[in-house]
Every structure is written in C-alpha cells, then in structure tokens.
Amino acid sequence: MSNPVTLRVLGTSVTLLEPIRLRAEEELGIRLEYRIHDTQTAQRIAVMQPESYDLYDQWFHNIDFVWPARAIQPIDTRRIALWEEINDLPKRGRLHQEDRLASGSLPCDRLFVQRDASLGSHPSELISMLPLTHNADSFAYRPERLPTSLAGQEESWSWLLDEGWCGHIALQSDAAIGALDAAMAVQAKGLAHFENIGNLRLEEIDQLAAILIRLQRHGHFAAFWSDDHEAGELMLGPDVHIQSLWSPTLMQLHRAGVKYRLAIPKEGYRAWFGGLSLSRCVEGRVKDAAYAYLNWWLAGWPGALMARQGFYISNPPRARDHLSAAEWDYWYEGKPATERLPGSDGEPLIEPGEIREGGSYAQRMGHIGVWNSVMDEHNYLVRKWADFLRAGR
DSSP: OOOOOEEEEEEOTTTOOHHHHHHHHHHHTOEEEEEEOOHHHHHHHHHHOGGGOSEEEEEGGGHHHHTTTTOEEOEEGGGOTTGGGSOHHHHHSSSSTTSOOOEEOOGGGGTEEOTTSOEESSOOSEESSEEEEEEEEEEEEOGGGOOGGGTTOOOOGGGGGOGGGTTOEEEESOHHHHHHHHHHHHHHTTSOOOSOTTSOOHHHHHHHHHHHHHHHHTTOEEEEESSHHHHHHHHHSSSOSEEEEOHHHHHHHHHHTOOOEEOOOTTOEEEEEEEEEEETTOOHHHHHHHHHHHHHHTSSHHHHHHHTTTOBOSSHHHHHTTSOHHHHHHHTTOOOOSSOEEOTTSSEEEOTTOOOTTOSHHHHHTSEEEEOOOOTTHHHHHHHHHHHHHTTO
C-alpha cells in the first residue's frame, strides 16, 4: 500500500485554518502541510518558488503576479465536479445584472485562460484560480470614541481622515489593499478625485502619496498591520479607535467583548475574492490529490466553516446544507440571530438578537465600491506607499 500523498499549501492565516486541514486529511486520506505567511511574503514565495508548494491559497489580485511569472498552471474545470454551481460573482463580476460593476481587479477579468494563454473574462474550460472564499470589507470603529462632529452622519471612508480620529487610526500595510482604503478615504473626503480608483495614474499616485505623507507627518496614523492577528492586537489596545479590518479580526474583537461597529460606507465596500491555484510544478499523484482538495472545498463543509468567521463561499447552497437554519439566516440572509451561534472554532460567538452589519449576502456583495487591485503602476505605487509608511518615523 502506497503512502498518503502530501500536499503543500502556501497561503495566509485568512483561510489556512487548522480545522480545515484536519477535516480534509480525514476525508481525503492525504497529508496537508499548511505554509502560512503574511500577505506579501506568501505572494513573493508564490512568484519565486513554485517548486516549494503544490497549491497556492490567496486572492485573485495576486494572480496578476503569479500568472505572468508562469508560477501556476491552468486548472481544468472539467475536473471540478461542482464548477457549474459557482455563482456569477467571480464569473461575471456581480451577483445580479442590476448590481453595479465595481472597479479594481475583478475576478472575472483574470479568471479564464484565453487561447493566447493570457487571462480574461471570455469563458473557457481552463481557469487561473478556483474561486472560493470572498467578502466585503470596510473599517471598524469604537462607537464610544466617535467624534461628536461625526455623530448622526452616514458612515463614509472619509472618516479615516477625520481630524477627530487623529492619532488613533490604523491601516493595512500592503499597498494593494491599504492604498485602496486610503484612496477611498481621500476621495470621499474631497481631497482628490480619481478617474479610476482601482487603477490610479502616476500623477494620481503622486497626489495620493503627498496627501498621506502630510497626514503621516502630522501624526494622523497610529499604526499599520500586516495580518489579522496584528490588527486584532491594535484594536484591543488603547491607541487605535478606527481601522480597516478583516472579518477574522472582527470575530476576535467580538469574543473579547470589545464594542465595535463595522461601517457600511456610503461609497461601497472594498471587496476581495480568494481561491486556490495549482503550482506549475505539481504533477502525477500529487496533482490528482490537489484536484481532490479543490473539489472538497466546494462540497459544503468548508464553506460552512468559512461562514462562521464571516466569509462567503462561491456556491452558498452547498454550505447551507452544513449550517443550521439560524446560522444561514444570520450569516447569509442578514437576519437577527435567533439563538447563540458558534464561531469557526466551535465556541459561542454570536448572541441572540445580533444582526450582521450591511444585511444579506446579496446586499453586501451588491454594494462594492472597489475590488482589491493590482494597478498598472503597481511598482510605482509600492514605492510611494513605502515613502508614506516611512514618513512618520
């Protein structure tokens, strides 16, 4: 009898969870090695060391780096049993035709492999990444610290630049994410207007950087974080009262008893879509095991676990089969919790009567302002973003 196949999965703590690893090993009869890094390190390894992993678990905007580097190979959707069940959000850019088509790095624009081996939105049987988890992000704040000047106002990305929060604001440190939050804030505040906020021109990047550096030298920003653990520590501390956040951090704050509110910005959320890609080096039995793991992610149980930490899955009805009616109503329908609900660790998280900010799945994912992006001038943005991060030192 041959030894179990070992799959090496490169990614971040966002989705590489221990309960997922253990359940997949049990059900698939394989061994899984999760190689967890911060966002930028995972992306760099994915590009430069495809021989060091078999599957790459990150986000669609990262495809703009790994595909041109030929670090990953196409996924054959004919080997994905539930491919047709995946909804239109990653395939067409929106759940419903009446939803606005947001700017940024739309998953659909880099999903399908075209005849010339480029990526595009024209459907084909080969894809760059299997679309799986996704969410609509914004920022969270401590309601008791809300400046009086903002009381009663509709929530806006501009709040990140309000003088009333000065010295108590944190942003994500990755330029592909943090700069988008900052650009949304700058535009919402009326300090600049960007033609395409998901793809800034050189002069617009200069304009954004100048504004942020001025604020940084004024002491406006308290900190920058690289992963959800760091973000949680900041919000649990005394200095940060408002910051852009990811859902696992919200769950951490929730369990710690911290009173916060996740904003529903009038300008729309910053959305992301994650998934799994095949290393260009994977082949044979390991490749077969990788396809088994891809299919397993769509089977329902993983999607249900992701829901319990605030994420959506690309084929929700399968996840519904593994959620209680109360869980489905809270996480996907936007209804008040009718009973105490568990988090992804199985421990109590949501109390009866609580309701998810932003409403249902359709409402939240229909209110996207921009997708996480890799801009045409990304390298220049990274340099200017680094100047901004250094400006307060």
